[in-house]
Amino acid sequence: MPTENLKITTEAGHELSGSLELPTGLVRGAALFAHCFTCTKQSKAAIEVTRALAREGIATLRFDFTGLGGSEGEFGRAGFASDVDDLVASAGALCARFGDGILLVGHSLGGAAVLAAADQLPKSKVAAIATIGAPSDVPHVLHNVKGDIAAIERDGEGDVTIGGRAFKLSKDFLDKTRSIDLLDRVRAMRVPLMVCHSPTDEIVSVDHASNLFKAAKHPKNFISLAGGDHLLTNAADASFAATVIASWASRYLPMKDDWPMPEEGVIVCTGHGKFGTEVHTSSHRFVADEPRSYGGDDTGPTPYDLLNAALGTCTAMTMKMYADRKELPLEGVSIHVTHERNHEEDCGHVEAMESGRPIQALNRAITIRGDDLTEEDRARLIEIADKCPVHKTLEGHLHIHTDDQS
Template sequence: MPMESLSIATPSGQTLSGALEMPTGLVRGAAVFAHCFTCTKQSRAAISVARALARQGIACLRFDFTGLGGSDGDFGKAGFATDIVDLIAAAEHLFERFEGKLLLVGHSLGGAAVLAAASQLGSSKVAAVATIGAPSDVPHVLHNISGDLDAIERDGEGEVTIGGRPFNLSGEFLEKTRSVDLLALVKDLRIPYLALHSPSDDIVGVEHASALFQAAFHPKSFVSLAGADHLLTNPSDAEFAASIIASWAQRYLPLRDDWPMPEDGVVVQTGHGKFGTEVHTATHRFVADEPRSYGGDDTGPTPYDLLLAALGTCTAMTMKMYADRKEWPFDGARIHVTHERNHAEDCGHALSAEEEGMTAQALNRVIEVFGDELTEEQRRKIIEIADKCPVHKTLEGHLHIHTES
């Protein structure tokens, strides 16, 4: 997916390092992802969720909290209250750029942070909130710290270990972490909520999800991440969580009213990335792109893929319609269509007078007919009717393209 590097200023003057995952096509909305305790925006969950949302047309910002990853500041003095300030700064940045309400997504302590941030931002700016493995009480995170917390409170600071990494924590960090009543904030929240949690999570037990779910008002949803660990280290678990959030979010970030949905034909509009392009019909939308070998993001079929698909699908439909009308035992067909750009060179094809000076191209179509009870004559007729498909006639006919501006 196209990705932009962002720098976000906080009210305290710190700079947060962010990565904005952009849809290849048009943007239907925006989201902020908050990573887990002492993780960074490069965590597996952060990348998987952000890119899954981008594939659904939702621009997603993953960023490093103060003092972590590429962000400024001292993590050991920041604490949970600073995480909330960071989240609000990130959300305001997206709110100004994309307008419309935002989706907030958080993993572990980041989940607690998005719930707290949503309570401050309110329903006028937040469309929905989703959490993965979030604790129902913020002080729970202190159980993951190896060190003498009593000494830190007495002396004002001290060395600890978190996840095998050394940190210098302040007494202020502990105070800010212990002062939050998250369940009280959730009880007052009137924003759609999705909780994802693994029943086998040995870092934050599933009872935390139960407490958050009970406290939240409807609309609320719960999805079990059965078999997953807390950090979603298995790629399939991260992708599953990401796909669920992306699908769920579509209900709360609907298509924009100003998106082109033509009554006839198609409308094509430039998207993001080098080649990303959005295609709209009266009832469908999808993305066209180029492969990475051509500098694209490979998030959709190429223009020539669409051309070949037009011929292939029209051929299949025409054959089926003919066989159904004849009431023949036709079980479908497989059509493989390829494109030759230099047909004259490849096949020694002689050019006509009209074709002189032009590059001779060809579409090669291989048709496989299924149906064990079909006779050879029926198979021959079905193959023969393939040349009668409307797209085939258009491509081989006298086609004129008229352009207006």
């Protein structure tokens, strides 16, 4: 999927570094992702979750908090309140581009930050909030700080390590972190909430999820990320969380009324990828693309994949209809369709080679399942395969008419 790098200017005057993951096709809505404590937008969870949301049609922005990654400012003097300010600025930039009503997603302390930021954003700007492994009290993150906290409070600042990385923290950072009553903000919140948490999280126990869930008003949901660790280092866990969140968020980020859904046929729309396009039928939508070897993003089947699929699916349906009508004990079929571009060379079509007209072929290998089928039944089913409507269309005298509808 295409990734757009951008900068967001905060009220404090410094720039935040962001990466916007864009759907290959049309945009259903937008989401803002907040990373965990001292992580960056390049953390495994940040990348996996934002790209999974983009696959669901949700343009998703991840960014580095003040003083982390590629963002300006001093992390050690910023504190939790600064994280909230960063989120407010980023949400404003996202709404300006995609419209109000965005999804906020936060991981670990980022989850606490999006809950706190909801209180500072106009209600129209936030459609829903999802947290992943979030603490129910902000000072909990100070347990991860290795250093002389008492000396920092006495001297005004000091050196610490967090997650094996060195930082210089100020007393102001500690004071701002301790001053937030997150559960009070959640109780006052009137935004749909999904709490995702692993019962095996050893950094932030699942009790925190229980506290957040109890404090929140309905509508609210809880999803167990059983087996996952706090940082979602397993890509499958991050992808699962994102897929569930995207599905849940579709209730609050509905399909746009002006999306092209034709009464018949299909409409193909170009999107944000280099070659990726979105296909709309009267009731479905999906993405087609080219593989990376052709310069695409590989976010969907290729046009020839779709051609092969048209023949294969129509063949399977036709065989099933016939078997049902004749009450044959057909258990199922598997059909492998491949496209051959140089069929005239492989099969010696001399006339085609002399005329310069290339002959292409679709090769169809059919496996029929059904132990009780007779040899006669199998032979008849293979004959029926050649009678499927798409097969007839492809081998018939097909005209394609093009009109400029601009």
